[in-house]
Amino acid sequence: MTKILLVEDDAEIQMMIKELLTEYEVVSAYSGTEGQLRVQQESFDLILLDLMLPGLDGEELLAWIRQRSALPIIVISEKNDLTEKIALLQAGADDYLVKPFDLYELLARIQIQLRHAAKEPTNQILSYQELSVDLETREVRVNETILHLTAREYAILLLFLQFPKKVFSRSNIYENVWQELFFESEKTINVHISNLRGKLQQAGAEYIKTVWGVGFKFD
Known part of the structure; x- marks a missing residue:
């Protein structure tokens, strides 16, 4: 059964989400510290993460997880500021939902993340010049440097690798990676794109090119 970690200190929200996600195994954590411990001890398919948490806060936990895993993470927060949302995406969140939220929108976003993960092929190596991606282990390397990518960054990289030199508009990328209309x-x-490009550049790989007025390509 698909296993989801719900890191949320509000017991009422915990209960509502658990009642919604009856088809999944939902494991509760009521603090960032407890969430960290759960990640260390168990395997999950997805994490729902509040930001305002006792102990380790959500942003710290997000950063800690991203150093170790590309596990899909959906942030759930009362913060509705665009700058803060962008900062969380830059820090590694794969999606962001503002409280109060519609429960069925949350379910749809969870299903999109899980559906995308399930479509990833296995037992193959994709390569491009010095870059290689192990599709079974999700390990991304540039020569001997291992890149730590978020689930979204990883999916965008696969899209570019599968169609090198093809120019993708922003709507093309969104609809292929998010699996929904732009x-x-x-x-x-x-x-x-900026985060992925930065991680590649740090490893010495300048592959992502901007095609002004159109979008991006791998070249």
């Missing part, structure tokens, strides 16, 4: 601000795509 409705977000272009800033959302720009943030993920």
